[in-house]
Amino acid sequence: MELSTAFMILLAAAAYWLWFRLITRRLTGPRVWPVVGSLPGLIQNLSRMHEWIAGNLRASGGTYQTCIAPVPFIARKQGLVTVTCDPKNLEHILKNRFDNYPKGPTWQAAFHDLLGDGIFNSDGETWLFQRKTAALEFTTRTLRQAMARWVSRAIKNRFCPILKTAQVEGTTVDLQDLLLRLTFDNICGLAFGRDPQTLAHGLPENNFSTAFDRATEATLQRFILPEIVWKLKKWLRLGMEVSLSQSLDHIDAYLSDIIETRKQELLSQRVEGFHDDLLSRFMRKKENYSDRFLQHVALNFILAGRDTSSVALSWFFWLVSQNPRVEEKIVLEICGVLAQTRGGDPARWVEEPLGFEEVDRLSYLKAALSETLRLYPSVPQDSKHVVADDVLPSGTLVPAGSNITYSIYSVGRMPFLWGDDCLEFRPERWLAASPDRAKDSFRFLAFNAGPRICLGKDLAYLQMKSVAAAVLLRHRLTVAPGHRVEQKMSLTLFMKYGLKVHVHPRDLRPIIACLPKDKTTASSA
Numbered sequence: 001m002e003l004s005t006a007f008m009i010l011l012a013a014a015a016y017w018l019w020f021r022l023i024t025r026r027l028t029g030p031r032v033w034p035v036v037g038s039l040p041g042l043i044q045n046l047s048r049m050h051e052w053i054a055g056n057l058r059a060s061g062g063t064y065q066t067c068i069a070p071v072p073f074i075a076r077k078q079g080l081v082t083v084t085c086d087p088k089n090l091e092h093i094l095k096n097r098f099d100n101y102p103k104g105p106t107w108q109a110a111f112h113d114l115l116g117d118g119i120f121n122s123d124g125e126t127w128l129f130q131r132k133t134a135a136l137e138f139t140t141r142t143l144r145q146a147m148a149r150w151v152s153r154a155i156k157n158r159f160c161p162i163l164k165t166a167q168v169e170g171t172t173v174d175l176q177d178l179l180l181r182l183t184f185d186n187i188c189g190l191a192f193g194r195d196p197q198t199l200a201h202g203l204p205e206n207n208f209s210t211a212f213d214r215a216t217e218a219t220l221q222r223f224i225l226p227e228i229v230w231k232l233k234k235w236l237r238l239g240m241e242v243s244l245s246q247s248l249d250h251i252d253a254y255l256s257d258i259i260e261t262r263k264q265e266l267l268s269q270r271v272e273g274f275h276d277d278l279l280s281r282f283m284r285k286k287e288n289y290s291d292r293f294l295q296h297v298a299l300n301f302i303l304a305g306r307d308t309s310s311v312a313l314s315w316f317f318w319l320v321s322q323n324p325r326v327e328e329k330i331v332l333e334i335c336g337v338l339a340q341t342r343g344g345d346p347a348r349w350v351e352e353p354l355g356f357e358e359v360d361r362l363s364y365l366k367a368a369l370s371e372t373l374r375l376y377p378s379v380p381q382d383s384k385h386v387v388a389d390d391v392l393p394s395g396t397l398v399p400a401g402s403n404i405t406y407s408i409y410s411v412g413r414m415p416f417l418w419g420d421d422c423l424e425f426r427p428e429r430w431l432a433a434s435p436d437r438a439k440d441s442f443r444f445l446a447f448n449a450g451p452r453i454c455l456g457k458d459l460a461y462l463q464m465k466s467v468a469a470a471v472l473l474r475h476r477l478t479v480a481p482g483h484r485v486e487q488k489m490s491l492t493l494f495m496k497y498g499l500k501v502h503v504h505p506r507d508l509r510p511i512i513a514c515l516p517k518d519k520t521t522a523s524s525a
Contacts, residue, residue, distance in 0.1 A: 049489050050380050053083060054410040062086035062414065063394045080402040085410040087417065087442040088393040093384060093404060094442070094450035101404065104385020110222040110230075113248060114215050116292065118300035130297075131451070137281050138455040143190075146276040147459045148356045148466070150189040154182050155353045155470045158199040163475055167503040172480045174498040175317060177203075179310035179467070184209055186463060187305035191298045192258050193277035211250040216303065218244035220491055255295045259283075301456075307492045308378040309460050312446075313467055314499050315376035316369055318485055319425050321477050321501070326368055326427060328511070333364045334469050335511050346508050350474055359465045367430035369464050373446035374412035375425065380493045381407045382448075408445045409493070417443055476504040 045052035056064055063084040084090065093101045102123035115121040119130040137143055159182050166173045181199040188196050188208075196206045218240040222230045234241040262275065266283060279298055282289060289297075320327045337358055338349040354362075383405045386398050398404060415422050418429070447454035454460070471477070479485065480500040488496040 046489060048487075050407070050409040050487065050493075053381070053407050054085075054413050057083065057085050057407060057410045058414065061394075062416070063089060063392065063396050065396065080399065082392075082396060082398050082402065082404045083407060084392070084394070084396075084404065085407045085414060086392075086394050087411070089396075090406055090411070090442045090445065090449065092393050093406065094445075094448070094452065097390060098451050100387045100390055101384035102387065104383075104403070106227060106385065106403070107383065109227060111219055113244065114219050115300055115303065116296040118296035120300045120304055131455075133282070133285070134278075134455055137278060138459075142276055143278075143281075144356065144459065144462065147186070147190055147462060150186045151463050151466045152353045152355075154185055154199060155467060158182070158185075158201075159467070160470060160474065161201075162199070163471065163503050167475060167505060170502075172500045172502055175477070175501050176310065176314040176495050176499040179313050180306070182467065183310040183463065184302075184306045187302050190277055190305070190459075191301045192255070192279040193262070193275050194258055207250060208254045211247040211254070212299075212302065214243050215247040215251060218247070223491070251299070252295065255298060256291065259291050259294055304454070305456055305460070307494075309463050311378045311493055311495075312369065312373055312376070312460075313464055314495055315493070316372040316464070316468060317471070317477055317501070318479065318495075318499060319372055319375070320368070320472070321479055323425050326425065327472065327476075329427075330365050330368055330468075331472050331506070331508075331511050332514060333362055334473050335508065336515055337361045338473075339515055346512065353466060354469050356462055356466075359462060359469065362465055362469060363431070364427060365465055365468060366461060367427040369461065369468065370430045370444070370446075371425055371427045374418075374444060375423075376493055377408040377412065377446045378493055379446075379491065380409035381405055406445070411443060411445055472506070473508075474506055476506050477501045478504065 063082065063086050065080060065082050067080060084093075103121070104123075108121055108123075111121045117126050119127060119134060122130065159178065162173065162178060165171075178199065181203065185195055185197065185199050188194060196209055197204070198206045198209050221240050230241070233239050234244075237245070259279070262280060262283060265275070266280065278301060279294060282294060282297055320330065334354075335346075335349070338354070341358055342348045383403050386400055386402050386404060388400050390398050392398060411417065413422055441449050441453075447457045447460070478501060480502055483500040484497050485499065486496040488494040
């Protein structure tokens with residue numbers, strides 16, 4: 001009997017091994033182990049996940065497939081993940097076969113409590129309706145003017161005074177934290193017309209901001225756990241699911257008050273000034289939107305507009321501090337524009353933040369921001385669900401029910417796309433005269449591409465250029481000695497320990513000496 005049992009176990013093990021070899025023979029990515037799949041490699045490289053993926057993609061020519069642990073015995077397709085950074089594949093997924101690659105049930109289930117069926121968490125007709133409605137608003141000049149007003153006020157009255165104080169007192173500041181507060185105040189103002197003042201003097205805590213942060217963190221944790229696990233924790237009210245529930249209650253109360261107040265203002269027409277925020281624009285439309293829908297409109301745009309710009313600016317200021325040549329060219333361009341628009345007196349240059357006509361002229365600064373996003377995209381990777389069997393342009397078969405991850409971080413770090421200097425911070429590659437300028441939109445996915453390309457791309461550049469110009473015109477930043485700049489492994493590419501910097505005064509005299517004389521005298525003449 002014992003011999004028979006041992007034989008059956010040995011037979012089962014052999015059968016499993018043959019089955020395992022059969023399903024993994026075409027997998028070209030990191031090593032897949034029996035039972036545990038690719039989990040060992042995943043755990044070993046958890047702290048450098050994006051670099052690990054980029055290395056795997058370089059070794060496999062831009063696309064590979066792997067099995068997520070544990071290697072499934074029945075639902076093989078659900079365990080199969082295709083990873084790619086090949087622009088041809090990306091165009092296929094994000095544009096040509098767009099309907100075959102939705103966000104899918106896993107993503108939507110995780111985000112539903114926070115974002116509902118909002119534009120960033122929906123597919124099909126639900127997404128298309130919201131996209132068309134929002135697109136009409138984002139094309140208006142008045143929305144851009146509104147964003148410019150919110151950004152200018154925050155820079156002049158809050159951000160610059162904080163940096164000036166740090167300069168005078170010789171203290172360090174966490175620039176990433178300041179930028180997160182600045183962009184949160186701005187996006188809340190643009191989304192629903194109320195300023196949470198998280199960047200006010202003393203950097204106060206704001207209940208809505210705190211609740212939003214906790215809700216986002218708890219939602220992101222759901223991606224670490226299998227769906228059945230986090231759903232069980234939600235049902236039993238365990239761990240961060242409790243925090244999520246409490247935070248959502250606070251967010252609901254806060255936004256309900258704003259919506260009800262705005263309804264009364266719009267009905268009575270007793271409004272001081274014209275509300276040009278997104279919430280008011282949606283409420284003015286003929287459609288009778290529910291309060292829940294309006295809340296999700298606001299929350300979806302806050303989630304999209306807050307972290308992305310602040311994280312991009314954090315990496316930008318770090319890269320600029322490491323590249324004095326680039327910093328000098330940016331400051332020279334800013335001074336050249338201001339000399340033409342405000343005259344030759346530098347004192348007038350810092351009286352007010354740059355207007356958006358002035359910001360529009362800063363082409364080298366935009367190139368430096370684009371180069372930052374190429375190397376450090378705010379959203380380093382995204383995933384799609386495969387609806388029907390398909391073959392990618394690279395020849396890779398993707399079965400229905402599986403998932404595709406496209407690594408935006410890796411796209412910017414492939415020599416076959418950007419050349420042997422792909423890891424260098426070189427803004428010149430974005431200028432019109434550069435032969436390797438990114439003409440192919442699927443080589444640069446920081447703002448997504450295809451039908452889901454970011455509606456707020458121009459507003460994001462407006463905000464980033466305004467903040468960057470204001471800081472670099474007035475200050476020189478250096479990273480605090482001993483401070484570690486590392487990536488945080490999350491859906492957004494935060495700096496793990498923030499960005500601690502010393503703030504020094506900017507000496508403009510060497511820059512002014514380099515300006516053509518006609519630029520410094522044209523306006524005054």
